[in-house]
Amino acid sequence: MKTEKIISWVLLVVMIIGALLFGAYRGWTGEYADVTKAAASLREAYTARMETAYNVLTVAKRHLPAGSEKIAAVSGDHAAFSGRQASLADLHRASEKLTADAAELIAELRGQESLRADERDSMYASQLLPQMLDSTENLVRAEEKVYSEMTGDYNARFDKYRISSFLAGLFGVSRAETLD
Amino acid sequence: MKKHIVCVILLSLLLFRAVSCQAITYPEKGGCLVDSTGLITGEIRRDIDTLSERTEASYGGRAYVYVTHFLGGTPVHEFARELFDRWQLTDQDYLLVMVMGEETSALLLGKKLSSALPGETADNVMSRYFRPDFQRREYGQAVASVLPEMSRQAARAFRKELDVSGLFSAQAVQAQDSADGWSDFITSGYVNWLDYGTGSQHTQHEYKPRNEGFHTGTIVFLAVLAWVLFRLVRNKRRR
Structure with a gap:
């Protein structure tokens, strides 16, 4: 009888701890999954930005010399996006830099005689490419805003509830990557 | 107890x-011609449809064409292969991808068609009937030359008859190639960057703040x- 009581008590304590552990795990992994999904969505937006940079370079290389500094700048931004291990902070910086670099490149491109003589590339430089750059910039900004809000909340909670976040950390949950 | x-x-x-997840998509299949540039004339489009109907009646395969400005860095052959699969084209179909802004193109054949044709046929057809006009930006002439020829070669490979007469008239081709398409594009004001980029689409993520409390x-x-x-x-x- 006494043994039975002890076993019951131990079982009760184990179940309570187990429930708390499992609750922490499920709660945090759920939130972490949402953050991961938002990060993936943001990376898609950066991919669209990278593709736009490539399109600008495609047209620019037809009319500007190979050693052009402006082409090199945008090429550098494109390379920053292309890196497989690039962090979100790196991608954010590359995106910001691309805005200025691409604008300068297109401005230089429009000054080229060969471009003015090419109706198709003139259309690209004056209409399509600037619109693609604006659209992708707006998309990235919208996604960054959503992601920053989400990670701000998540990281604040992660730091606040240290015990449960520590327990969840044993299962691979960690603080979310920020854009800074 | x-x-x-x-x-x-x-x-x-x-x-x-409970815990609850999106992908980059390629352009939707829409008829035998999907033109995200808006530059292909109606008559050329109709001729492509008619040609495809005839080829399907002849040897069972259809011709498909995708036209875009840019692919954003994706190699054109890789893009064409992926598009062929996503559009679920058959082994007897072929797909022509034209990327105007990048001045690249690709012709992809279904497996059965590829096996039926002699080795270098598709490359030869493209080199002779498509690339010169494409590089001169005579897109109407390029399409008008390559599609009938490719279809004829395919029909011959399957030992079938195919009539391509009456299609891609000189008038229609000239209308396509002399169309003030680029200027029309500039003044039309219509740009959907999703179509004019890589053909990829993006679904924006929404953030719903998690409820605090128990x-x-x-x-x-x-x-x-x-x-x-x-x-x-x-x-x-x-x-």
Whole structure:
């Protein structure tokens, strides 16, 4: 009888701890999954930005010399996006830099005689490419805003509830990557 | 006591919560010609449809064409292969991809068609009937030359007859190639960057802030736990 009581008590304590552990795990992994999904969505937006940079370079290389500094700048931004291990902070910086670099490149491109003589590339430089750059910039900004809000909340909670976040950390949950 | 433990175990299940995830897409298949540039004339489009109907009646395959400005860095052959699969084209179909802004193109054949044709046929057809006009930006002439020729070659490979007469008239081709398409594009004001980029589409993610505080299950669990502990303490005191 006494043994039975002890076993019951131990079982009760184990179940309570187990429930708390499992609750922490499920709660945090759920939130972490949402953050991961938002990060993936943001990376898609950066991919669209990278593709736009490539399109600008495609047209620019037809009319500007190979050693052009402006082409090199945008090429550098494109390379920053292309890196497989690039962090979100790196991608954010590359995106910001691309805005200025691409604008300068297109401005230089429009000054080229060969471009003015090419109706198709003139259309690209004056209409399509600037619109693609604006659209992708707006998309990235919208996604960054959503992601920053989400990670701000998540990281604040992660730091606040240290015990449960520590327990969840044993299962691979960690603080979310920020854009800074 | 045992009943209480069972209750605790069962109510632990109330701590369960459900967790809930998007992909870059290629252009949707829409007829035999998908033109994201808006530059292909209606007559050329109709001729492509008619040609495809005739080839399907002849040897069972259709001709498909995708036209875009840019692919954003994706190699054109890789893009064409992926598009062929996504559009679920058959082994007897072929797909021509024209990327105007990048001045690249690709012709992809279904497996059966590719096996039926002699080795370099597709490359030769493209080199002779398509690339010169494409590089001169005479897109109407390029399409008008390559599609009938490719279809004829395919029909011959399957030992079928194919009539391509009456299609891609000189007038229609000239209308295509002399069309003030680029200027029309500039003045039309229509740009959907999703179409004019890589053909990829993006679904924007929405953020719904998580509710702070306890969930109902947690409250019930804690209440039951408190009741169980109360009963245990009371039973102990009675003894």
